[in-house]
Every structure is written in structure tokens, then in C-alpha cells.
Amino acid sequence: MKQASPTLPLLRPFLKWPGGKFRLVKTLQSYLPEVSCLVEPFVGAGALFLNSAYSQMILNDINADLINLYRQLQTGSEKFIADAKKMFVSRNNQPKAYYRWRDIFNQSCDPMERSLLFLYLNRHGYNGLCRYNAKGGFNVPFGDYSRPYFPQKELEAFTEHSQKAIFHCQDYTTLLNQFLKSAKLNHMVFYCDPPYAPLTHTANFTGYAQQRFTLEDQKKLAKIAKSLARKGATVIISNHDTPFTREIYRGAKLQQLEVSRTISCQGKTRRKVTEIIACY
Numbered sequence: 001m002k003q004a005s006p007t008l009p010l011l012r013p014f015l016k017w018p019g020g021k022f023r024l025v026k027t028l029q030s031y032l033p034e035v036s037c038l039v040e041p042f043v044g045a046g047a048l049f050l051n052s053a054y055s056q057m058i059l060n061d062i063n064a065d066l067i068n069l070y071r072q073l074q075t076g077s078e079k080f081i082a083d084a085k086k087m088f089v090s091r092n093n094q095p096k097a098y099y100r101w102r103d104i105f106n107q108s109c110d111p112m113e114r115s116l117l118f119l120y121l122n123r124h125g126y127n128g129l130c131r132y133n134a135k136g137g138f139n140v141p142f143g144d145y146s147r148p149y150f151p152q153k154e155l156e157a158f159t160e161h162s163q164k165a166i167f168h169c170q171d172y173t174t175l176l177n178q179f180l181k182s183a184k185l186n187h188m189v190f191y192c193d194p195p196y197a198p199l200t201h202t203a204n205f206t207g208y209a210q211q212r213f214t215l216e217d218q219k220k221l222a223k224i225a226k227s228l229a230r231k232g233a234t235v236i237i238s239n240h241d242t243p244f245t246r247e248i249y250r251g252a253k254l255q256q257l258e259v260s261r262t263i264s265c266q267g268k269t270r271r272k273v274t275e276i277i278a279c280y
């Protein structure tokens with residue numbers, strides 16, 4: 001079965017995540033075939049996986065803090081959720097406290113402590129951004145929200161849904177090249193939601209992890225997608241709709257999305273951008 005439950009409301013990710021695809025879930029679901037295994041090489045906050053029901057789900061992201069948090073939740077969610085909730089109090093919603101917890105996070109090597117603080121930082125930091133400096137330090141400023149939401153029911157839903165998932169933390173090429181070794185991939189669907197290709201030379205936010213996602217990466221992903229499809233897999237890629245993405249996805253079935261979002265460009269102006277889905 002490809003959809004978790006067509007009649008129930010959609011499950012929302014518990015993280016705020018740049019480029020999150022919650023608003024596209026219904027559209028993406030219409031591309032999902034009835035197969036047994038879903039692979040997401042760029043899972044992020046997991047909007048699609050949360051609203052799919054495959055007997056096998058392989059979820060990957062290069063962001064080690066993200067995958068560590070998912071693994072903590074998968075194995076010990078009740079205590080994790082209770083401990084995380086204790087962080088969401090008014091005394092922690094002040095710049096001084098935020099920057100102190102951010103320092104503690106940046107110095108911590110303890111997986112449990114890092115995962116609790118990662119969730120706290122995601123909801124108390126500016127705009128849910130996830131950005132690291134060259135030394136790997138999380139450097140998002142304080143968000144200054146009046147009362148950050150504690151996503152209790154979203155965390156519980158994630159835990160329940162993630163029981164069947166296998167999490168990986170690798171570069172997408174390492175993950176996808178492993179599948180290319182198989183002779184047939186008819187039972188698999190790959191949903192690839194890479195960091196957006198830039199709309200202009202300057203508008204290129206790709207700072208989810210320390211590494212940057214280059215134009216070469218975008219091309220390499222399109223090439224791997226073709227190879228996976230040749231072995232029988234369904235491959236879906238979402239991205240900005242630009243001459244560059246149209247060129248690299250040539251040969252795939254393309255859908256320009258009616259949904260558009262506004263982005264900041266050149267200081268204070270905002271403009272609409274369109275996105276495409278490429279299906280191999």
C-alpha cells in the first residue's frame with residue numbers, strides 16, 4: 001500500500017525544515033506506485049515518508065544530527081519525548097538561555113544530549129534553519145517566538161511510523177550506488193528531494209549540513225536516477241523549475257507544479273517560484 005491512510009488527515013513532520021515538502025504530499029502521493037519499498041536519500045523532516053505505508057522504508061540524510069535524533073526516537077521515544085518537553089519552558093525561550101544551550105550542543109558528543117538539544121534548537125532558533133559554520137558548529141540565531149510549539153503528537157506519530165524504517169546517514173551517492181549493484185529494482189520507489197538548485201547565481205541556500213550541494217551533485221543525481229529507472233525502479237525527483245533542472249532531467253516525465261512559494265530575493269522583495277517533479 002502506498003498511502004498511509006487516504007481518509008485520515010496528513011501527519012505533519014515534528015521538525016521545521018527548510019525545503020520541507022508537507023504542502024506537496026498529496027501531489028507526490030499521486031506518483032507513488034504500489035511497490036514494497038520506499039527509499040528517500042534526502043529525507044529531511046520526512047513529510048512524504050510519514051504519509052506513506054510501505055513494508056520497507058529506507059531513509060537517509062547526510063545531516064548526522066537529524067539521523068541521530070530519528071534513531072533516538074525510534075528506540076526510546078517515551079523518555080525522549082518527556083525529556084524534550086522539559087526544555088520547552090519560558091526560561092529557555094530567551095536569547096541568553098538559547099545561546100548557552102547552543103554552546104552546550106556544539107560541545108557535546110553525547111548522542112542523547114545532542115538529539116534533545118537539536119529538537120530544542122529547531123523550534124527556538126530562527127525560522128527552523130539548520131546551518132553550521134565551517135568547523136561544524138550550529139550557528140542559527142535565536143528565533144524570538146512568543147511560545148515555541150512542543151510537537152508532542154507529531155513526535156509520537158513519527159515514532160510509531162518509523163518503527164519499520166531503516167535510517168542511514170551517508171552521502172546520497174554512497175546510498176544509491178549500493179542499489180545500482182542489484183539486477184532488478186521493480187519493487188522499489190525512490191523519492192529524491194535534494195537541496196534546491198539555485199534560481200540565480202547568488203540564491204543558493206544549501207547549508208543543511210557542513211557540505212555544500214553543487215550543480216555537479218544535481219547532475220550526478222539525475223544520472224543515477226536514470227540508471228535506477230533502467231533497472232525497473234520508479235524514481236521521483238522534486239526541485240526548482242529552472243532551465244538547468246529541465247536540462248538535467250531531460251527524458252523524464254516533467255510536471256510543473258501549480259503550487260508556488262514566495263522566496264526572499266535581493267533584500268526585501270519577494271517573488272513566486274515554481275517547482276517541478278521529474279518522474280523516471
Ligand SMILES: C[S@@+](CC[C@H](N)C(=O)[O-])C[C@H]1O[C@@H](n2cnc3c(N)ncnc32)[C@H](O)[C@@H]1O
Nearest residue numbers: 019020021042044045046047062171172193208
Ligand atoms: C529539501 S531537503 C529535504 C526535505 C524533505 N523532503 C522534507 O519534506 O522535509 C534536502 C535534504 O537533503 C539533505 N542533504 C544535503 N546534501 C546531501 C547529500 N549529499 N546526501 C544526502 N543528503 C543530503 C539535507 O540535509 C536536507 O535534509
